[in-house]
Amino acid sequence: MQISVLLPIKSTIISSSSDHHYHHHMSSEKTLFSSLKLCNPQKKIGNRPNIFECFSPISSKSRLAAASDSTAKAEIDDEKRVIQLPGDLRPELLPKHVALIIDGHGRWAKNKGLPIEHAHYESKQKLKQLILNCRKFGIKILTVYVFSTENWNRPKDEVDFLLAHFEGFIQSFITEQIMGQDLRFSVIGDKSKLSQSMQSTISSVEEFAKCNRGMHFLMALNYGGRYEITEASKKIACKVEQGILRAEDINESVFEQQLLTNVTELPNPDLLIRTGGELRVSNFLLWQMAYAEFYFSSKLFADFEEADLIEALSSFQRRQRRFGGRKK
Numbered sequence: 631m632q633i634s635v636l637l638p639i640k641s642t643i644i645s646s647s648s649d650h651h652y653h654h655h656m657s658s659e660k661t662l663f664s665s666l667k668l669c670n671p672q673k674k675i676g677n678r679p680n681i682f683e684c685f686s687p688i689s690s691k692s693r694l695a696a697a698s699d700s701t702a703k704a705e706i707d708d709e710k711r712v713i714q715l716p717g718d719l720r721p722e723l724l725p726k727h728v729a730l731i732i733d734g735h736g737r738w739a740k741n742k743g744l745p746i747e748h749a750h751y752e753s754k755q756k757l758k759q760l761i762l763n764c765r766k767f768g769i770k771i772l773t774v775y776v777f778s779t780e781n782w783n784r785p786k787d788e789v790d791f792l793l794a795h796f797e798g799f800i801q802s803f804i805t806e807q808i809m810g811q812d813l814r815f816s817v818i819g820d821k822s823k824l825s826q827s828m829q830s831t832i833s834s835v836e837e838f839a840k841c842n843r844g845m846h847f848l849m850a851l852n853y854g855g856r857y858e859i860t861e862a863s864k865k866i867a868c869k870v871e872q873g874i875l876r877a878e879d880i881n882e883s884v885f886e887q888q889l890l891t892n893v894t895e896l897p898n899p900d901l902l903i904r905t906g907g908e909l910r911v912s913n914f915l916l917w918q919m920a921y922a923e924f925y926f927s928s929k930l931f932a933d934f935e936e937a938d939l940i941e942a943l944s945s946f947q948r949r950q951r952r953f954g955g956r957k958k
């Protein structure tokens with residue numbers, strides 16, 4: 631019963647994704663999301679929802695055949711996928727966790743004489759591609775800063791547009807990836823300030839993705855590093871007040887457990903990429919970024935292509951990380 635409901639919805643989404651009129655998207659996004667509610671997340675094949683097979687683009691058999699046929703650098707990852715790395719990229723030197731600040735929307739729209747909504751629409755397309763590319767290259771975690779605790783200071787129309795846009799993005803693309811591609815998904819940030827509808831969309835999709843084992847995509851939404859550290863301190867202070875924790879037992883690991891990124895056993899970002907030419911972190915993952923390598927691209931995010939991601943990864947592979955120690 632689930633299959634007959636889901637397949638037509640999937641084809642609607644594919645055909646609409648080539649449509650560049652962003653206003654047409656919202657209705658089909660909702661349709662796919664509603665189908666989540668028809669599926670029973672408790673009923674799994676292995677560790678995946680039982681709808682996985684009907685979306686799987688390549689069977690495991692053909693994946694393995696592709697691997698054995700290939701003469702290029704092919705790796706089989708722990709999801710049994712064939713990973714083909716372009717250029718000089720080496721699988722053992724890939725960052726596990728990539729963090730991304732997407733910037734340059736206002737300038738992109740201004741350069742083209744278009745309203746800001748066009749930049750956000752284009753940016754969403756690039757973000758989809760980036761998620762697929764990171765997954766394709768075998769990145770384990772991708773955290774993207776899409777809305778900061780300070781972004782409420784933008785014009786109300788833009789904020790409303792963005793929040794609706796993000797909700798649609800979660801209901802369509804992210805839902806589709808979770809159903810078909812084993813993507814894990816979490817939102818980090820102060821969710822209490824988001825609309826009820828957004829909060830319930832986030833919790834349904836997070837819940838549905840809980841048992842997936844593929845790349846973990848974290849969306850930093852209404853996120854601020856200072857907010858996160860302040861909240862963690864409050865939680866620790868409460869534990870001390872209640873006698874659950876002694877002040878002398880507070881250490882870095884105890885503190886990290888209270889951070890929003892403590893959603894799974896998540897390593898800190900190895901690489902931060904910021905597009906748009908600004909050389910700052912803008913309140914993003916302040917604690918977690920202590921030893922991240924920074925890569926700043928002058929490209930505006932709406933122009934950021936696969937080749938730019940490859941260049942960022944390649945730059946990361948040329949770095950020497952010492953973590954305060956001596957060169958080996």
Ligand SMILES: CC(C)=CCC/C(C)=C/CC/C(C)=C/COP(=O)(O)OP(=O)(O)O
Nearest residue numbers: 731732733750753754757775776777778912
């Ligand atoms: C469709 C889509 C994914 C759109 C996202 C658009 C958007 C609001 C991006 C902002 C991302 C962000 C928090 C950048 C941080 O710099 P900042 O500009 O908040 O801070 P700054 O003033 O220090 O540069």
